[in-house]
Amino acid sequence: MTPQAHKRSRLTTRLVAAAAALLLGGGGTALIAAGASADGAGQDGPGQRGGPVAAAATVSCPDVGDRLRQVPRGARLPVSRGLAALDRQVATAYEKMTTGGSGTDTVLRQLRQQREKTIGAMADAIGRSAPRPDALLNMSGCRMKPTGRPISVGGPGQDQSQAPDQGQGPDQGQGQGQDGGQANDGGQDGNGGQGQGANGQDDGGQQQGGGQLPPVGGPSPDDFADIRSQQPNAQQPPQGDGASTGTFVSECGTNKEGHFNSDNVIVTPGVSNGAHHTHDYVGNDSTDAFSTDQSLAAAGTTCGNGDLSTYYWPVLRALDGTSEHKPGAGHDGNVGSVLTPSSVKLTYSGSQDGDVTAMPRFLRIITGDAKAFTNGPANANASWSCTGFEDRQLKDKYPICPNGSDVVRTFNFQSCWDGQNTDSANHRTHVAFAQQDGSCPAGFRAVPQLQEKITYDVPNGQQFAVDSFPEQLHKPVTDHGDFINVMPDRLMAEAVRCINSGRDCR
Known part of the structure; x- marks a missing residue:
């Protein structure tokens, strides 16, 4: 097994353990994005018992693949490998943040450096038989995107329930597109709407998708x-x-x-x-x-x-x-x-x-x-x-x-x-x-x-x-x-x- 596989295995173990603690009513510590802002701290949501609250966040990066316009035949495999590497880099950065291994600024800086190298190699491969898409390098930087959902981070014996959605507005983060213009990295984040949550009951008192807290990492x-x-x-x-x-x-x-x-x-x-x-x-x-x-x-x-x-x-x-x-x-x-x-x-x-x-x-x-x-x-x-x-x-x-x-x-x-x-x-x-x-x-x-x-x-x-x-x-x-x-x-x-x-x- 590769070192990366070992790391993913440890992350999965933590996720499953946290989920099991939640499902069993235990007090496992919630895994949230390190460095996320304390949004709504001290305001208890349903099922919470006070304690600190932090806004969960995720890693948001410009989508390089969506900006590609020309990939010559000889560049297809290098570009394919590059796109897969970019996804792996983002996943690893997200893992570091959710497990608290590194600070947000440090992780984002390291991620940018990795992406610059990978995107540069992709641009080089394309440039051997077509115009080099230098604008892709403007898409190296990533940022944190709040999910708009406070999570309790109390210790043992405290509820880890998530509070209701706080109505996070549209995400307006921008990333440079290949054509030199700006690519909207946000838009609606899929959290909106006033539909009934996962605890809604059906006619028979049963629930589909409700009644249990999900594993950390989603869904909410x-x-x-x-x-x-x-x-x-x-x-x-x-x-x-x-x-x-x-x-x-x-x-x-x-x-x-x-x-x-x-x-x-x-x-x-x-x-x-x-x-x-x-x-x-x-x-x-x-x-x-x-x-x-x-x-x-x-x-x-x-x-x-x-x-x-x-x-x-x-x-x-x-x-x-x-x-x-x-x-x-x-x-x-x-x-x-x-x-x-x-x-x-x-x-x-x-x-x-x-x-x-x-x-x-x-x-x-x-x-x-x-x-x-x-x-x-x-x-x-x-x-x-x-x-x-x-x-x-x-x-x-x-x-x-x-x-x-x-x-x-x-x-x-x-x-x-x-x-x-x-x-x-x-x-x-x-x-x-x-x-x-x-x-x-x-x-x-x-x-x-x-x-x-x-x-x-x-x-x-x-x-x-x-x-x-x-x-x-x-x-x-x-x-x-x-x-x-x-x-x-x-x-x-x-x-x-x-x-x-x-x-x-x-």
Whole structure:
């Protein structure tokens, strides 16, 4: 085991021990960001017994990957390794702060130095065959982002409950973008809203996601809301006269085969544990960090119709105090038992504005943002609900579902393609969402829109959370889905015919 793995293992042990103490009503010391301001000290929240209170904080860094605009072929592996290293550096800095090993200023200074070196190496690799993106170096500096939630730091015998959200305003931190302009490093931090907290009761006196304090590091009780407190907000877009109204469904199972890894083949290909959280896969049965177009095309699939595409998303975990000491799990701060979906539905649909054209084979799409808590909501696309209540969608809360209702995650992917590229340097600019009237932006064409809908039978009273980078605190707003189209051309052509002719096919 590497020294880094040993450190992550010790962090996980502390997290699990703290969580166990909380769940058992003990007085384990809360782990909070060292150097965070004492916000609201002396003001007891529900369940607190006085004692000092400090505002929890996390590490917020400009997202270098989102600012990439050109990565020549020869620079792809060095850039991939650099992006993975940046994520590892931030996670290590967050670990140092939460365990109190070093002061905030010292950790941030060391982090900046590490990032300058890594970003410089990435810029050098790009600059060997393209203009060197020197502006990326302006993104080396990081800062602390308050979460807006005071945490009790009392000793044994004192409650460690978190006080209510103090209404932290939008995060306005700025980082220099590649184009020389400023990149907003903040935006809404996903804490807002007045939805019912995790202690809301359902009709039977049971709770989903409530009644227990979460492990230190997230999520917070304020990250949960009773789905019934949300007003209906899901609206179907109007259909134009020429809308393509058919659907095509791929039935690919629920990953009972156990295809998991912590790789990130789209963002950090060629790097093991590039995601630092565990992904759940259906479809293509060979996907990992080292997959190529050729290996994906030659693989098997769990889809009954021969669809070789790869569909994946971060696992959902029951926060039951268990931990696997391996990459993507305990070593990266993701604890709890992995929940197997009760169903996975993969549906392709049409355009409000007219016919769709075929997706190119090996098209890669990411929807949502794994770093939305610190990046802000610009690319966030999380959507949480409960069966029987899907006219109500939560963007920055986990749902508390009534008895007999399952948790639902929904990912609606971009449905406009630039007509040329199967990927882009930041993995976003080659695709786009349709505009409000259903049309694609200039220069883009409509392709079938993929929707991934995953449901889970979460036991009443059981808290849960999506896997995330440690500093993202397992916020629901960080949920995201990934897709690589590997449908055989004939199958994609069949899907397009079904959609454009208004038929429902599978």
